[in-house]
Amino acid sequence: MSGEILLSVDDVSLSFGGVRAIADVSFDIRKGEVRAIIGPNGAGKTSMLNVVNGFYHPQKGEITYRGRTRARMKPHEAAEQGIARTFQNVALFKGMTTLDNIMTGRSLRMKRNIFWQALRHGPALDEEIKHRRVCEEIIDFLQIEHIRKTPVGALPYGLQKRVELGRALAMEPELLLLDEPMAGMNLEEKEDMSRFIVEANRLRGATIALIEHDMGVVMDLSDRVVVLEYGRKIADGVPDMVKSDQKVIDAYLGAGR
Ligand SMILES: Nc1ncnc2c1ncn2[C@@H]1O[C@H](COP(=O)(O)OP(=O)(O)OP(=O)(O)O)[C@@H](O)[C@H]1O
Ligand SMILES: [Mg+2]
Incomplete structure (x- = not known):
């Protein structure tokens, strides 16, 4: 090395x-x-x-x-x-959808405050669209399109682990x-997860x-x-x-x- x-x-x-x-x-x-x-x-x-x-x-x-x-x-x-992290015991917002959980990984990168976001107006809206695009790309990468609107609490454990990886990747760590x-x-x-880890490393540079x-x-x-x-x-x-x-x-x- x-x-x-x-x-x-x-x-x-x-x-x-x-x-x-x-x-x-x-x-x-x-x-x-x-x-x-x-x-x-x-x-x-x-x-x-x-x-x-x-x-x-x-x-x-x-x-x-x-x-x-x-x-x-x-x-x-x-x-x-x-530095991003996933946990030994999945730590997601169980009542929120896959997409919204992954969006929480973007929060550090969001500049507009809650007030602007609540208005969903002007610069805040542009920013949200950009963040959504990043998240949709991650959803695509992890092949979880079919569960993007599903509350994560309803997902089998293996998919929850995948969503958690998605949230960490959304930080672009x-x-x-x-x-x-x-x-x-x-x-x-396991084979799927191995592949995602290798690709996160080699293709996404983590x-x-x-x-x-x-x-x-x-x-x-x-x-x-x-x-x-x-x-x-x-x-x-x-x-x-x-x-x-x-x-x-x-x-x-x-x-x-
Ligand atoms: N918050 C804590 N309070 C008290 N003891 C703790 C705490 N966290 C870890 N420990 C203790 O520290 C030691 C190391 O724990 P740790 O969870 O880091 O091990 P691990 O290698 O991750 O184990 P595992 O493979 O079971 O996950 C253990 O003896 C554990 O009981
Ligand atoms: Mg441990």
């Missing part, structure tokens, strides 16, 4: 009361890569994404994003600077954080950090893999190297996976 470093996490530790979720972890994400974060349940993977996008504030360590170093990110800053985007999916849904338990998917999609166990980093490298690392094999056998 030759890309420049987009994000680096240096010596980060995070505890919740007595529980050490992350212990002295350092790793980086290079521009343009698909970076997997793997490890047994409770290893600290989700916590790490939460540190990267500012939901959690580490007690120790630093994060450098686009060359700027800080002890903590703030969620709104992370979003404004192009530089760095896209995906927390188990294929959990609970059947084989066909650098991706991906948490995933399916090793086949991880080995297929990722350029480099970081492995966590009990909050510590136990391996870091290209898939082939990580796959044959004895510490990694032991961690997974120990967890019964």
Whole structure:
């Protein structure tokens, strides 16, 4: 990998009361890569994404994003600077349609305030039309035209995950954080999701950090893999190297996976 470093996490530790979720972890994400974060349940993977996008504030360590170093990110800053996120448990507005959920991903990019939007007039209307066009293009890309007007609460889980990816893509992110985007999916849904992730990376230019338990998917999609166990980093490298690392094999056998 030759890309420049987009994000680096240096010596980060995070505890919740007595529980050490992350212990002295350092790793980086290079521009343009698909970076997997793997490890047994409770290893600290989700916590790490939460540190990267500012939901959690580490007690120790630093994060450098686009060359700027800080002890903590703030969620709104992370979003404004192009970090988008999907969640392990789908976090959408269940009563709203697919299209409206994806539109919420545009909110940071909307300049006109609620007053103008309520009038649906002049510049606000032009802006809304532009945002709608971006969202319709994403709907097209994700092949979810048939559900654009369906409330997402009525959709099967696999499609909800796809809508959530759509909302994240609507932010036109530089760095896209995906927390188990294929959990609970059947084989066909996983293949579709894999393809969307690859295309988001290659065609839409998003650098991706991906948490995933399916090793086949991880080995297929990722350029480099970081492995966590009990909050510590136990391996870091290209898939082939990580796959044959004895510490990694032991961690997974120990967890019964
Ligand atoms: N908000 C929180 N409050 C207290 N403890 C937490 C919190 N979030 C995570 N933890 C603890 O931190 C540790 C790491 O959790 P985390 O969710 O990051 O693991 P994970 O690798 O994402 O696991 P999984 O594969 O099950 O999603 C666990 O022991 C968990 O119980
Ligand atoms: Mg998790």
